[in-house]
Amino acid sequence: MSEHRDHRAIDALISGHYADPFSLLGMHLTTRGLEVRALLPDASEVWVIETSTGRKCIQLACLDARGYFQGVVPRRKKAFRYQLAVTWHGQQNLIDDAYRFGTLLAEMDSWLLAEGTHLRPYEAMGAHPCVIDDVSGTRFIVWAPSARRVSVVGEFNYWDGRRHPMRQRIENGVWELFIPGARQGQLYKFELIDAKGQLRLKADPFAFEAQMRPETASMICGLPEKVDMSEARKRANGFDAPISIYEVHLGSWRRHTDNNFWLSYQELTEQLVPYAVEMGFTHLELMPINEHPFDGSWGYQPLGMYAPTRRFGTRDEFLAFIAAAHQAGLNVLLDWVPGHFPSDDFGLAQFDGTALYEHSDPREGFHQDWNTQIYNFGRREVRNYLAGNALYWIERFGFDGLRVDAVASMIYRDYSRAEGEWIPNYYGGRENLEAVSFLRYTNHTLGHTAPGSITLAEESTDYPGVSRPPEMSGLGFWFKWNLGWMHDTLDYMKLDPIHRRYHHNLMTFGILYHYNENFVLPLSHDEVVHGKRSLLDRMPGDAWQKFANLRAYYSWMFGFPGKKLLFMGNEFAQGREWNHDSSLDWHLLEGDDNWHHGVQRLVRDLNHLYRDVPALHQCDFDPHGFEWLVADDAENSVLVFVRRDRTGNELIVASNFTPVTRHHYRVGVNHQGVWREVLNSDAERYHGSNTGNMGTVYSDDIASHGRPYSMALTLPPLATLWLLREVT
Template identity: 80%
Template sequence: MSELPDRQTINAIISGYYADPFSLLGMHQTEAGLEVRALLPDASEVWVIETSTGRKCVQLKCLDSRGFFCAVVPRRKNLFRYQLAVTWHGEQNLIDDAYRFGPLLKELDSWLLSEGTHLRPYETLGAHADVIDGVTGTRFSLWAPNARRVSVVGEFNYWDGRRHPMRFRAESGVWELFVPAARNGQLYKFEIIDAFGQLRLKADPFAFEAQMRPQTASMICGLPEKVEMRADRKAANAFDAPISIYEVHLGSWRRHTDNNFWLSYKELAEQLVPYVKEMGFTHIELLPINEHPFDGSWGYQPLGMYAPTRRFGTRDEFRYFIACAHEAGLNVLLDWVPGHFPSDDFGLAKFDGTELYEHSDPREGYQQDWNTLIYNFGRREVSNYLAGNALYWMERFGIDGLRVDAVASMIYRDYSRAEGEWIPNHYGGRENLEAISFLRYTNRTLGHAAPGSITIAEESTDFPGVSRPPEAGGLGFWFKWNLGWMHDTLDYMKLDPVYRCYHHNLMTFGMLYNHTENFVLPLSHDEVVHGKRSILDRMPGDAWQKFANLRAYYAWMWAFPGKKLLFMGNEFAQGKEWNHDVSLDWHLLEGEDNWHHGVQRLVRDLNLTYRHYTPLHQLDFDPDGFEWLVVDDHENSVLIFVRRDRAGNEVIVASNFTPVVRHNYRFGINQPGNWREVINTDSAHYHGGQVSNGTVASQPIASHQRQHSLSLSLPPLATLWLVREAE
């Protein structure tokens, strides 16, 4: 006779406190024979059906009115494939029993996950459609080592945590379950009884698609197909390539005029992609598109690290947007935020009752600037979760690179903290050694597993070697934002021209350290919010001078060594600060030709000219690519330099940052010949005053320690680019 489960055991399994549901539920060989046990709340009748014959084997007895059924299969000793015919509310359903399937997690995956070196943890953890033993369903896996019980709940089981408690793999801390008939498109979460007995309902950290706020469920959907990186996309990311990045917040680039609602991914593919291509940019950089609960964070407080936000459409529609950008010859960069995450209860915070993803001590685990939590990079599974996410976007979406947000906040333990508010590392220093190790590992991994892709660091300090290989002691990024250049030059440009002669060094200082890193020159979203004013509005003077200053500054930036980044709206000189809740001020371009049109045309011409002439980009990170011709004329606020390519071809760049024409301005040059203006920001085409030189022949007159020289009229508040014509 069978030893039936006692009341205590039944209470434990129903309440969710039974340690190993697979040892109790399903089919088991016992002394009494082959016994089948099932937990089916609200069922009135249950039969065991032999799958191969469709024959009823035995009716399970209800041992508890809450839905616990059990019976011994007569005349059977060996395990066999079976199904359950279950009657709920008068209707019979034929289902596969989730508890007849064996362990899912492979030994190698378990080892690599525990070691923190699984290259693609997203292929194992999360929700994955599968066919096991001829049965179609979804396998769920979740890392929650300190939980007492985890159930998967969703549309397939009435969100009832009693129905699908998971198997615990103690060797890795992973919970797993194959749920027959759970299918793509269905919503789910994990119901956790945490380490302290509290019930928590959590979204899947590895969800590939998720609901948009205020809903928070995850969605079953298959892994996207891999996207191979074409040779042209790799070449566009190279150190010697022209890289001009258009930074975009998808929710406010443009909106529907009738209801102020967002454009969809499909509409953005039809409108944004052609615009960026027409403007001559080479890359689109998207502010974070990971699913996030708060619109006002602009995506910088993400929780769905593996799920593109549904604000603009589905996951596959986002992939379509990227494919359209690639078809147009544009590379796509994502803003990526491994530096912090919000404390929303459905997310990662105290995931299994313990500080699993974050630190327990707020001096390490709380980011006070943003009221968010900090990842525990020293926990192998956490760093693996993030490093795998970086590769996921490259492989599965065809993303060409990541701009990593707030690197300084990651690599310094005392970032934005007063004395006593931070914990030193084990050497007594301020560096976060675990975060540094994580960044090196991630960059090294991408270099090997996604060759051709790039990472760009937003790092606001002078930490050495940010864009140098880990093998040489660097962090391994390909590029670094040059925030020092940005602050210095904007500080200079906002000065009344009469005072610029006293701050000449702000424009020249950048070259003293320019070759210590591979720099990107950014005029990003951070520079047009929080009372800083728009870039245009920082320029001094009346309207004419503001626009002239801006045009001169843009041409200076595009010619200066380093790749370029411009935030949306700056390309047509938006006058107001950026507001994420509304569209850019496209109405400024309506009607008659005006100054805004002039700036927009200039930015397009800068991009196209910059891409055409190799001296302007080929040796960005080589000292041979740059030389000052006039660096010390602070009285006139004139600066002149030359850009050079490997073949020795040169482009001369001359800027006059005063509102006075400098007639007959003579300076020495390296290569005699006829020099032609290819960019003049004072051109009438850009709504300037049309002080022009056309083509100018050099003269054998010594100047600035050179045997030959040019004499130009330097327009007021303007920058010129000149190229030497072929002899």
């Protein structure tokens, strides 16, 4: 090209506005010969070195004082491998030229990414340490179709956007560059000149590790090895398995007493894992894991979807924590947030100067409740980014499932919006058809690619088929949180017992719709914050009655059909609301035996019995597994039902939600025999009044409640009994 055009191109390149740096930089066969061009700001001398021989071929001339060098290799017309010997500030360095390497993204990867069907987009996108042509470095790929220029900046190039502009792949809007010498552990970002000509500095959406706030850089970090899912872990996720989930906020489960600082992943391995095992839980559900800028969001405004938070340690330490949980027999669930993301400038918002990951219209793209952006689920690349993320956590970290946050906010266009603040779908309805399609696709993908893993939906409406397969017009989740059951039963329990007779239906209604979905019964973090008070503090009466009510309620819950979930602190009846900035009140368990110890012992016993007695979990979603024995005694606030396993073994759950002992309370049963009292929430062991049935109850040949046999029970005050039928 002409000298005039040379200077124009050099000016554009140095100013960061040259869209195709590979057409200018590197080695090119021209009419002038085999020409090598390099942009090396602050360099004083540059030599071209033939790699195979180590011989100096030519010294490049400095054509621009800002660092542009160029020269023609004499007597050579065929490209060869070369390096650059560069002198900076009197010191010579031998480097490989990033602009001598060819395209990076394979044709099939490019096709699948553009189509939005790449199962593992994280294997192509982001920063991957690798060796190309015997040269060690890092391959960077980012999606920014409307950007005018994208550069990699980081610790390896003085954060200078002039040094490493990327190649644009026009066919799918990604930018790529292999940077020799960029290595694991170094920090980086992408510097963009966006569609509007504005300079932006963005973290990598596919970063596998990131700095902890307030710093925001991404970190070069190779993919972790795949974690195979054992058959035992698959069985532990089954519909007929006992699933008791301990929901944990890692930053406030326990803190150092001297400085109120978080426990590390290693300390959580040493303390949380054995505690959960001792308490009998089967699953840990972890929050906050995805990297996020604001502690107070509890992780629900993530910007590092592929990066575990650095708050508690490194990624490898987190992997070791999950491995230790598996070794101890615990399955691990991730609290996953694909519904929205914050608008911090270093993140996804207006990534290339356009609404790339989000919607441009705030009626579709802005979440009013949380001041966040809503993903554009109709965009193939966005759907691929999120669905791939789901598989990433399961395949690469060994998570056994995902609890998906705020599903209702995703599937309804009018969620928390007034008339005129939302846009109907193509058919004029309120459903977000693109979000529905995304959820079905993600669940289908996990079901076929990661068999044995599960997803659990926090979905607060009566949307049909949340936990039914996509081929049955469902959303494809394995389980759904039963928020209706949770609200109804807590509304009942907070009532003074004298008024409970008028609201008996709150405890019985849940079974009428129970078989519509595969339900989890959640007593989650959402129920102990924002002025709702702790579960203990929501119980009526004096201190004795509060604890008795809570013990009776937990025992009812663990007997009722559906999998179980308790948020941390609930298991020992924390008295105050949860505060994410401080530890749970473990001091309540210090010193002499007290009511808190009693609740903790009860939850431990509930968990172990729940796991040991198949009748309590095997037929959770089969009507054969449940039968009311007494459902209509509102006057006495008594409820009795039976749970069965596949072979007909039975356990009776009997609750008395008044402070009055019911002596000789007759209950009709289907079988003659002996019933052993395996749990009594009023037992002295749990700091109750120790009223009960002396351990054993015998049936009588007396018909009652439409059944041929019956037995006379002593129902303790504010208590629940479990009676296991002895099979002879």
